[in-house]
Amino acid sequence: MVLLGKWVKTVLWWLPMVLPAGLFVYFLSLGTATQSLSYDWLPQLGVRLSLHLDGLSRLFVLLITGIGALVFAYTSSYLKGHAYLDRFYGYLSLFMGAMIGLVLSENLISLFVFWELTSISSFFLIGFNNDQSASRKSALTALIITGMGGLSLLAAGILLGYVGDTYSIIELTQSADYLRAHPQYSLAVLLIFGAAFTKSAQFPFHFWLPGAMKAPTPVSTYLHSATMVKAGVYLLLRFTPVLGGTELWQSSLLWVGGITMLYAAFHSIFRTDMKAILAYSTIAALGVLVFLIGMGSNSALQAAGVFILVHALYKATLFLITGIVDHETHSRNVLQLAGLRKVLLPVAIAGLLAAVSNAGIPPSFGFIGKDLMYEAALHHGAGAWVLLGALILTNVLLLYAGFLVGIKPFIGPLPEKHAHLHWPSAWMWVPPVLLGVLSLGFGLWPVAASRLSEVFLPALGLQPPPALKLWHGFNLILGLSAATIGSGLLLWFLLKPGEKGLARLQKLAWLSPERLLGGFARGVGMFSVVWTNLFQHGYLRYYVMTIVLVLSAGMGYRMFNNYTWQTSFTPLLNLTVYEVSIVAIMLISIGFAVFSKSRLAAVAGLGVVGYAICLLFVFYSAPDLAMTQFTVDTLTVILFVLVLYRLPKYMQISNKLTIARDGLVALTFGGLVTLLALLVLEQPVQRDVADFYAANAYLLAKGKNVVNVILVDFRGLDTLVEITVLSIAALGVFGLLKLRLKTTERRG
Numbered sequence: 001m002v003l004l005g006k007w008v009k010t011v012l013w014w015l016p017m018v019l020p021a022g023l024f025v026y027f028l029s030l031g032t033a034t035q036s037l038s039y040d041w042l043p044q045l046g047v048r049l050s051l052h053l054d055g056l057s058r059l060f061v062l063l064i065t066g067i068g069a070l071v072f073a074y075t076s077s078y079l080k081g082h083a084y085l086d087r088f089y090g091y092l093s094l095f096m097g098a099m100i101g102l103v104l105s106e107n108l109i110s111l112f113v114f115w116e117l118t119s120i121s122s123f124f125l126i127g128f129n130n131d132q133s134a135s136r137k138s139a140l141t142a143l144i145i146t147g148m149g150g151l152s153l154l155a156a157g158i159l160l161g162y163v164g165d166t167y168s169i170i171e172l173t174q175s176a177d178y179l180r181a182h183p184q185y186s187l188a189v190l191l192i193f194g195a196a197f198t199k200s201a202q203f204p205f206h207f208w209l210p211g212a213m214k215a216p217t218p219v220s221t222y223l224h225s226a227t228m229v230k231a232g233v234y235l236l237l238r239f240t241p242v243l244g245g246t247e248l249w250q251s252s253l254l255w256v257g258g259i260t261m262l263y264a265a266f267h268s269i270f271r272t273d274m275k276a277i278l279a280y281s282t283i284a285a286l287g288v289l290v291f292l293i294g295m296g297s298n299s300a301l302q303a304a305g306v307f308i309l310v311h312a313l314y315k316a317t318l319f320l321i322t323g324i325v326d327h328e329t330h331s332r333n334v335l336q337l338a339g340l341r342k343v344l345l346p347v348a349i350a351g352l353l354a355a356v357s358n359a360g361i362p363p364s365f366g367f368i369g370k371d372l373m374y375e376a377a378l379h380h381g382a383g384a385w386v387l388l389g390a391l392i393l394t395n396v397l398l399l400y401a402g403f404l405v406g407i408k409p410f411i412g413p414l415p416e417k418h419a420h421l422h423w424p425s426a427w428m429w430v431p432p433v434l435l436g437v438l439s440l441g442f443g444l445w446p447v448a449a450s451r452l453s454e455v456f457l458p459a460l461g462l463q464p465p466p467a468l469k470l471w472h473g474f475n476l477i478l479g480l481s482a483a484t485i486g487s488g489l490l491l492w493f494l495l496k497p498g499e500k501g502l503a504r505l506q507k508l509a510w511l512s513p514e515r516l517l518g519g520f521a522r523g524v525g526m527f528s529v530v531w532t533n534l535f536q537h538g539y540l541r542y543y544v545m546t547i548v549l550v551l552s553a554g555m556g557y558r559m560f561n562n563y564t565w566q567t568s569f570t571p572l573l574n575l576t577v578y579e580v581s582i583v584a585i586m587l588i589s590i591g592f593a594v595f596s597k598s599r600l601a602a603v604a605g606l607g608v609v610g611y612a613i614c615l616l617f618v619f620y621s622a623p624d625l626a627m628t629q630f631t632v633d634t635l636t637v638i639l640f641v642l643v644l645y646r647l648p649k650y651m652q653i654s655n656k657l658t659i660a661r662d663g664l665v666a667l668t669f670g671g672l673v674t675l676l677a678l679l680v681l682e683q684p685v686q687r688d689v690a691d692f693y694a695a696n697a698y699l700l701a702k703g704k705n706v707v708n709v710i711l712v713d714f715r716g717l718d719t720l721v722e723i724t725v726l727s728i729a730a731l732g733v734f735g736l737l738k739l740r741l742k743t744t745e746r747r748g
Helices: 015-029 055-078 085-104 106-125 133-164 169-174 174-181 185-199 208-214 217-226 228-243 247-268 274-295 297-327 345-359 363-380 384-406 426-445 448-456 476-495 499-506 513-537 541-562 577-595 599-619 623-644 656-680 689-699 706-712 716-738 743-747
Strands: 035-042 047-053
Touching: 015 055, 015 085, 047 055, 047 085, 047 106, 055 185, 055 217, 055 228, 055 426, 055 448, 085 106, 085 217, 085 228, 085 426, 106 133, 106 169, 106 208, 106 217, 106 228, 133 169, 133 174, 133 185, 133 208, 133 426, 169 174, 169 228, 174 185, 174 228, 185 228, 185 247, 185 274, 208 217, 208 274, 208 656, 208 716, 217 228, 217 274, 217 297, 217 384, 228 247, 228 274, 247 274, 247 384, 274 297, 274 363, 297 345, 297 384, 297 426, 297 448, 297 743, 345 384, 345 426, 363 384, 363 426, 363 476, 363 716, 384 476, 426 448, 577 599, 599 623, 689 706, 706 716
Parallel strands: none
Antiparallel strands: 035 047
């Protein structure tokens, strides 16, 4: 899309929606059969790029492509004429591809890769309006929170791959009993929770999602109703056959999901911005899904699968109509909006259908989903009525929130300032109307959704559920649904939206996870400043001294703690006159360099030390090392002379205490290195590696010089990295040499 540039903005405006629409038709044409595709990616590490389409991934991939096609069509009108429309399509396409890869991945490593791609692409989408500081902050917050979850998922994948001896999710499922009995099971579960809870905005990581509403409406619709935020739910469902069924798994999900859905549903009824209402109601819906997964029964998981589709349909509709209302009236405040049905009739119809499905009023699809929830909770066993009460209260509050967005802006008298409004482009109002009709159509004809439901549970290793029905007769579940609707309508008539409730709620904001985590982040920032000022003070002498002291402490602890000294100093007595002479020259040169008052004289003394080492290499039959040492020392001396010749001739003499301190540190480190060398000499020589290189240098690399073969072939990648580092450094030096600063910049 980005490559097409201006063509996508003009004559090819229809092209972006073709890809998701074509993918939707393709995946729909595959039917309900399981499909698999795999090829080696990193065979040395046992990593394969394995794609697996089953009932679970089919549900998600149809939502991703189906709603994606409508969002692309909606965007063509919503952002028409935007300077960066092509860039937006590129980000959205990247995100869609990452989500498809995520739900189809059968390998833990590829799952992580696509998981991180969704975080990165969503960062660009949320921060699309990058000229606004609020958008940039929201994008960064979302990236940090979901990035933490990505690291957690990587750790979980490595741990499960190590424990299960495979990165294949299907193979891990077959070893589920072994994994649950393993000592590392609890850690693996907590790591999976960390990834899922951050991505799906579970309490206390939920606050990034309301902030992400700064993104354009197509982003909110796509990411926060059907795709990104449900990635965590998908992860929990995918790993339910692997790690589920234990008290840790089920109870944790019940508690986290229950707290999230009640907390967010309560917050949603006090918001007055349509996007804020939808944000908190989305968090509540995600909490409901985690809550149902925590129940763990067949009926609860079936309810979760159905509610994923129910929520995607009505929430995408509500997001799209919010964008239309904002686009036409330039306001999202429900206190300022009324009577829009008179000028935006199709949008009002879509909002009504979505609100009805959100409320679970028959014959909508939401009614079927709500009945399945209540039935699962009612038959849960211990604490069933507590779970049922939590679901009923959540649904009552969500009914009110849905009416605020889907009905409130369209009823009542039309303000005069909105009387001039007209229908938007059909590309904007047709997608929400279509989704609203589907919310009603799946309720009237549930057999269409039953096919997805029938293959959903077998993908989790469970028996196929009974077919979905709209009418089950007069029973307790129907009575509970009626009580929910009645209570929600009563709340709707009694509680009038206003700013007072939100103001009261804001008084407790200092207790919110966002404020607490923000305070923690500020504390870390203050500590970092103090720590940086303490250690990164700009004095090279102290940097080197710190490194040397840490190394000395580590070596000293290892050498003198529970170590039996058996070193013999006898070999040191078998020295030749050449060796003694060279060591004497080195000692004299070191003393000269240390006590000399001239910088250039000190450099010359160090050069003599380097040349003495060259002679040692020659005496010990290492001419290649001698030549390397000679070259390096010569260049070093020349460079030091070129750098230092402009400086004052004599060095500033430090005080005696500083000299004594530096001398003590140097002698300590040198003595420890000497002892370490003696200890190494006492160890038995292992020549396995040397023998391998000697035997294979010519056979494998066709080289007779073993050292060259090691550097070029056996350590070729390491050498390539070293060359790359030197090249980057050379480019930096070249850039500095070519730099021409202005007079004001030089003074600064």
